[in-house]
Amino acid sequence: MARTQNDRQISHQQGVITLRSLLLLFTGGMLLLVLVAAASVSFDRFRDYMSDQLQGHARDGATAIGLSLSNAIDGRDPVASSSLIDAVFDSGRYLSVVYVNNQGEEVAGRGTSLREVDVPGWFVALADLPLPVGEAEVVRGWSRLGKVRVVSHPGRAYEDLWVVTVRIVAGSALIGGLGLIGLFWMMTRLMRPLRAVEKQAKALGKRDFRRRVDITSTRELNQVTHAMNQMADDLGRLFEGQAKLIQHLRKVNNEDNLTGLASRGAFEQRLKVEVESEERSAPGVLFLIQLEAFAQYNQSYGRDEADRLLIRIAGALNAFVNAHSDSFAGRLTGAGFAVFLPGVSRADGVIWCRQLVEELDGIYSDLSAPMDVAVHAGIAQAAETRKADELMSAADEALRQAQMEEGSACHAADRDRHEHHDSEKWRVMIGEAIAQGQMSLWMQPMISNGDDGVLFHQVFSRMRTEDGWIKAGIFVPMAERFGMIPDIDRWVLERSLALLRLEPDTRLALSLGMVSVASETFRKELLEQLSAAGKERRRLQIGISEQAVHHHRTAVGLLVRGLNRLKVSVIVDRFGVGGVPFSYLRNLRFQALRIDNSFVHDIDSHDDNRFYLESVTTIAHSRGVRVYVTGVETAAEYAALQGVGIDGAMGYHLGRPFEAGH
Template sequence: MARMQSLALPFRQRGLISLRSLLLLYTGSLLLLILLASLAFSFDRFRDYVSDQLEGHARDGATAVGLSLSNAIDGRDPVASESLIDSVFDSGRYLSMVYFDHSGEWVAGRQTTVSGAGVPSWFVTLADLPLPVGRAEVVRGWSRLGYVEVVSHPGRAYRDLWHVTIGMIGGTMVVGTVGLLLLFWMVRRLLKPLKALEKQAEALGRRDFRKRVDVNSTRDLNQVTRAMNQMADDLGALFEGQAKLIQHLRRVSNEDTVTGLASRSAFDQRLKVEVESEERAAPGVLFLIQLDDFTLYNTTYGRSEADRLLLSIAGVINQFVRDHTGAFAGRRSGAEFAIFLPGVTQADGIVWCHQLLEELDGVYADRASPMDVMVHGGVAQALEDRNARELMVAADEALRQAQTRPQTDCQAADPERDGHHNLETWRAIIRWAIDHDQLSLWLQPMVVNGNGHLVYHQVFSRIESDEGELRAAVFVPIAERFGMIAEIDQLVVRHALVLLERQPQASLALTLGASSVASDSFRQDLIECLESAGPSRKRLWVGISEQTVHHHRTAVGLLVRALNRLDVAVLVDRFGVGGVPFSYLRNLRFQGLRIDNSFIHGIDSHEENRFYLESVVAIAHSRGVKVFATGVETAKEYDVLCALGVDGAMGYHLGRPFQADNDN
């Protein structure tokens, strides 16, 4: 299996500090530096204060002892002097107290060693208080006996300094913690719009213009948020304008201006693809319906009233088409309409045609009263030996037969031919294939324009029957009618995930049925299955038809968001049919569009479709959405698509389907 081009992911810078972290780091560091400087300054000032106290205490002690030795006792008596010094020294407030004679000889004294008095030794070493010496003279009358030197004990000073330091550190930590918390709160509050702006920028990167920033902060940030909101509004308005433009182009190129149904050329082109394409060719029936005496009605009631009648008729036909999966309708000319129902037998077609004609007859008769009016229809079966032009001729012949009847009626082109199983046989074939897991995967390459590399392989399912393998285009419309498409889709998803696990380089794309997407249980089972598949699910593309997006908007939204969370790419399949508004791309994250092959067929000679596709590519690319083309059957078609810049193309010209188990 060839590799798939990886989806472009938004570039993320890694390892760079955020603005909030930078502000917190800088301001917090500055706050801590100020607090530490204040703590160091306070410690130094108190240390100086304690040193001054020690010096004063030593000086006072020396003076007191000197006076006592001079006057209270006879300083010439060593024993008396020793007793006096002992009594004073025993107070424990002195480190050293020594009495020297006038020649410097020791007379009496006491000394001890420095102790921290319960203070850690490292703190004593750190503080390293100076030990000033207090000195006083000892005299007797006019005779100088000697001097006293006193050193105060620093233990209490170290203890006081230790307690004060602990208090300052605790206070600094409290102030610092409170300050950092207030700083964090303030910075977070001030920069809160930046987080919202980041999310808004990411949303803009995903082409989601709905995100708004309503957080108020500083004047500068408020100006930035207003500018970002204005830019999002402008981009959203631009996209809305582009969506309206592409919708207008689609209407001009492919829709009837009065009824909104497909134009004659658009219907014929889609019918040709449905009937003649090898992969899509399937059983089905074509209705041609005409209002009798419409020219007289137009003359009698006027053109405006005639247009309103046609619009009412188109409303009934549109409802009929919505009730039949895969059906499509168009206005051919005047009051003639065409409807194609894939996967329908002629017998069922005749019954449904009668029911539709009765409803149309009621609308026509009410508006035309008192005129007598009728509605006629022709039914023709799509057969393998009948191309689109021959099918149209057969239906037209049946319509002419019906118009010979004097009342509302429809006729079949080949009443003796059905050519396909009846409904119960179809039900049995599909049920047996589901119950016995008789489903095979067929793959067709979607190639990158210009280099032939693969984007993915499109998955088609086929079931086994007594007639051989039946293509999806044959049995899927019938399975939708019987409510069995969800079971088939579950089998396809499981088989595809097994194939992805077995082939690590493969990338696959599959399309889900409308009933499957609308089913809550199916969506839940699908998400659980993808979650258990692991990383291999990232190589899967899930397609949802544009009609399904339009008619099941809520269910599609839930599924698309769940798939986005699992990194599973989602694309809109059969894009362009049915006149669905383009605005859903604004609210849902799709990674790709797959243009319906009715727009691709003959695009080299179809200027309107070429211009339409060119506009789709430009708008989709502006939203970051890839555009793929299907049904490429000629080299000229492929050349035009390459020139238009589509991201990938698929068709028999580029590669035919092959069974998944093959080595192709």
């Protein structure tokens, strides 16, 4: 909600003037005002000067003509007076020269107009120079004959004033332009730290605390950049602390502190989800593994060597589960381990169990020589009617039978039970389903916490066989194992984009397999297809499992950055599984986390998981990341989750899967 309000505020500020523009406008306006004022004062002073010159010129001309008519020429003779005035008028710059008698009658005179002035008419009207009149008396002896009135011609004054004004304006424009250019250059240099700070602030909003501002400027801006760098460092340390806190909580709740495998409680909780949850229940096999004579080994070689042995065994188990999609392992007792492989038949399980026991026996024998040791394993197959504790009991019984044999051995229970398809049968079935279009797109709603509205629909595939629909949870692990999951993911993506085009109000989310994420070819095809999809892609969310983030960090980084550029939201799928460090959120921009089912199952009675989920939700929200959960199958689970503060939940209790278009 807060992010939405911030986005609205930012959108409202798009038209606000920038600080540099404001400073340029203010300073440029002040500079223009000063130049205009200076030009106006210069113009007025020169205009006054020209007016004075015209006044003096008219007065001198009138005096000279008056003296000439009084002394040199008889002013009573009109012809002589007219000749004198013509001579003076033609030799000087006068607008009019008039000689009148005592009765005011014109004796002689000449005049012209302002039409010959070589300046624009608007400038003449603007300058509007006064036309001063010079007068002088004409006398003869003691007799007053009349008066001479002379008006100077302002044409030359207008021309000089025009030239001066043009030069003043040109000079002011040149000075003002150079001043604005210099001001723009100076402001650009001064504002560089602010632009760098803006980019740093945006990076902080994306949880990238590595960007720093190294540009120096004024003392005040340097203080701002220093404070921003300090804040980025503090936030980075805070994020690291929060990430370490989540990692610690996850280790305490879910990991064995010596081997790093799942603890007994965490393993049994996840096993319960895999075999009992209606949403995820699928065939699979459980291995229970025991190191024989481990107590004697501990006494003979010491605790440190015993711990070293357990760590080596755990490393081999981790390598094994990493090679089998969606499988997981845990430490049950001191030298007892368990492995569950979903979607695996009993026959395939026996083969892989024997290979694993042989590898573990080699490690144990090398470290314990010359002691005589062995590794035993019991196998039990999961079924729809078998509970988790029943599966554990069956595997434990098979383990006891294996321990009765000499040397390392692997024993399988339930030989009379109906077995699921073997690996080759799965390969053929999945290949035919893809090739012959025996796939269907299914959807399940993600419900908003608070208003019970649908945030989006999770999409996945189901496979049609002679026995009916097979859930993705059953055949997808096998498809991952055979490297066929990219073909299924392409099919789901194409159907999802087609559905988005048909239903403009629909929002979807799909999850990619680990093999798809690791494939460079698939990644390029995915980004190209989403780029060509247009606006529909913004209503699609892509899920990437946390295990893929851990094992294929480079490929995931390229994919996430490509999706970010296309404005496609990215979800961390199955969050919390496998002990992956939370620090990857610092460098990768994920928009949401989807908590694994194992933390949700029976959360109403599981205080540790509830506390862990509350901590994850609080820290994720502080980073602007939403939190979703899956596997909600009871009202009690949903009620407990609503108090945690999650953003959305999905499960059979909230909405069952349905076929798209139905």
